[in-house]
Amino acid sequence: MRKLRAWLLRFKGLFFKEDQDFADELESHLQMHIDDNIRAGMSPHEARRMAVMKLGGVDQTKEAYRDRATIPLLESVVQDLRFTLRQLRKNPAFTFTATAMVALGIGASVAIFAFVDAALIKPLPYHNTSRLLFVTETTPEIPRAALSYPDYLDWKKLNRVFESLDIYNGRGYPLATPTGMEMIDGARVSAGFFRTLGVAPLLGRDFNEGEDLPNAPRTLMLSYASWQKRFGGKAEIVGQPITLDETPYTIIGVLPQNFHFAPVENAEFWTTINPTGGCFTRRSCHSLQGVARLKDGMSQEAALADVTRIAKDLEAQYPDSNHNQGATVAPLSEIIVGDVKPVLLLLLGGAGLLLLIACINVASLLLVRSETRRRELSVRRALGATRMRLIRQFVIEGLVIVAAGTLTGVLSSHWTMQILKGLIPTDMMAGMPYLNDLGLNPRVLIFALVIAVFATALFSLSPALRLTTLDVKEGMAEGSRGSAGKVWTRIGSKLVVLELTTAMVLLVGAGLLGKSFYRLLQVGAGFETKNLITMRVRAPLSAYSEDPQAVALQRRVVEEVKRLPGVTAVALADTLPLSFNGNTDWIRFVGRAFNGEHNEVNQRGVSSDYFTTLQANLLRGRMFSDAEDLGKPQVVVINQTLAKKYFPGEDPIGQRFGDLALDPKSIKEIIGIVDDIREGTLESEIWPAYYYSLNQQPDIGYSVVVRTIEAEQSLIPTIADTIRGIDSRISISSQTTMTARVNQAPTVYLRRSTTWLVGGFAAVALLLGVVGLYGVIAYSVSQRTREIGVRIALGAQRGMVYRLILREAGVLALAGIVIGSGCAILAASLMRKLLFGTPPWDITTLVCVAIVLGLSALLASFLPARRAASVDPISALRAE
């Protein structure tokens, strides 16, 4: 306690000097002693001399006192710090450049790391997430196919590896809102779903076992956001009834605020799956995803082996429906984070390279500075400063620059994060709920701190290493050049090659991503995406449960919307193009051998005007006519891929296919072949697909596709009102345009933003690398002024001087480009997954980047070369 008090007082002494007080005390001490000595008979002069001698020297005493009043080691550190700050203030251009570079590097890295942290490091809001698996079936075509309900029940019963296995799927619920009926995102789960995740409700209770049986009373849990937004956050809401989709539910609980489950995006209403009829009774109807908690001691591999065993058994037992139906498991966290992981890691890598280049640049700036301070250091060394003391000076300088840079960088990264987050489209954000609490949390700050420590080490070590070669005598000699300058040029040029290499890697990366993005946009959708409005419509089942009623409504929607001014064509589709490959059917061809194989093809229900509205390209045969409806023989249009795959060298028109049993009701005749319309994302392959007429198999939920003359956006509310005008119970959602769907599709968005970010990193890296090259060449020229002067005096032509300097720069740039190309190809192979239609060794990109880098390097070295060529030999020789 006492010791601590003493240390604190000494620490205080570092900053609040009381030297004067002690000087007074010593003076009074001496006076008293002198008085005594005089009284003892000494002369005043003698008295003073004796008193000072007895004291042991005034300055020695003061020094001993100061050592005790402060902390000597820290005292000199504070001195160094003051000296450093003075030095940095005197050199604002250097200080600003160095700090800005560090801030840039650290700001970019920290901002990207915060995203990485939010997506990959921060624990998900479930209990012991590492034990949670995503479990589904798989087919040769679809690596992660859904589970069917009967299969799920068997898997649940027969598995030996899971503590529990539950299922979910997303669905929309129509809800009356002040603006009319709307589709609200929701999810259906089996009763144990939240217990498997380890999530307890904030209010009310969880689903009980048995509440997911067909006849159980319907119950519902609210997401926190929904509870706040739609029910004012009132606790009394628990126990209240609510009617959704003409079914009464009881609200039984509210989920915690931090709960999210990305696969169902912003699901507001969570209900149980109460399997009744239809899809739930068929083993071939796959609509559910599984979530399981592993038993203690069970591994993911064991789980995969176990579910695969069950799938095999079921395949043997039900060869029709379960042919080729395998099983797959994956960590749940992987499913939740999804495609973002490689992108984030790529960006982190890019930011890291940028940080590296910024640090190297600052390090070489510091080296140049240490070079110009050779004399100062030599003098200090000669005056007795230890090597440690001088090294400490550099460490403190590095520390000050890094501290200022880190502070600025971290603060600006906070804004950067918010801006980047704001740029993410809402629809996409819904799939990434874990990004919501993005920010400077302790993990991110520790990351910043670690970088700062490394940067400090780099900045203080490089000049400190130079100290070892410092020759005091030589350093003090006026204007001496000697070997030291050459040493620096050597280190400096290595650093520049490293910088140029890094810049090359980033530029090639950005180039490849840009080219991939361009290639992706070149991919044809198979239809005209401009001037198309789309929205999802759902009619109440009770009013349109009979097929004729549903067909009548479909026709009416098309007619009424078509009548609007500015609308040229209207069509309906159960699934919009550019959504996903899936919603498949297994088809069997009439009159062909059949061995139980599953010919899996996309199946799409469309209205008769669909292909004309999309402006898709009919290759053969004809389109649907509106008169082909209920009761008429079923007809389908197939895409080109289906024709090529199943009718090679044959004319498909007039051919027929049906379901696996060739049930007469399922037989359809092919009437036309349409050029491939992209049903999945732009980067996925095209699957075989057939289109049937909604007039023959009507639905109560579909998307309306409207072709407009122009100004598509403004028509959206009019169209929605027109449809609601037909029946106010119709709910409408996802009102958007096809262009927006294309641009905001996650894959397109991710590519575009990655390309821009990496491109930005690369541009800055190029700038920094070229500035670094300029620095080295300019320094080298200043070192060689005398030599150049002599050469010119001896008759060298200006052109020769240019060549001399440009060759020096050219060698460095070439080294950077060659090494960089190698590294870039390596780096690009690591990100091969993110490339599209572009090989990692894409020669065009490499050549373009090399040219850009080469030209920039030429420009950077041209300025010093011109200065060298214009050296006046007389003044150059005299200056020495």
Added chain:
Amino acid sequence: MSKTEIWQGTLALMILKTLDALGPLHGYGVARRIEQISGDRLSLNYGTLYPSLLKLEQEGWIVSEWGVSENNRKAKYYKLTRSGRKQLEREANEWNQTTAIVARFFAPMEEQS
């Protein structure tokens, strides 16, 4: 323990004892008193006293205050605090014990065998 540490410890004890015996006193007075008591066998640089005084003050055993000396000189007076007095007692005890133990080692040899 190095020689200086022992010396500093003893010096601190002497300072505390001096302030205990004579009441508030300035540095010069303390130095003179220590020399006197030692019968001039201890010749110390007066300057070494001041870091010790500062240390004692930092640890809270003594406090200082500017005052006027008997010869009308401005001087800084040091005074024992209450905790300083207790500390003195403790250290005096320790000192006595230590010297007693050490003394036994140097007692006549016959008693040991």
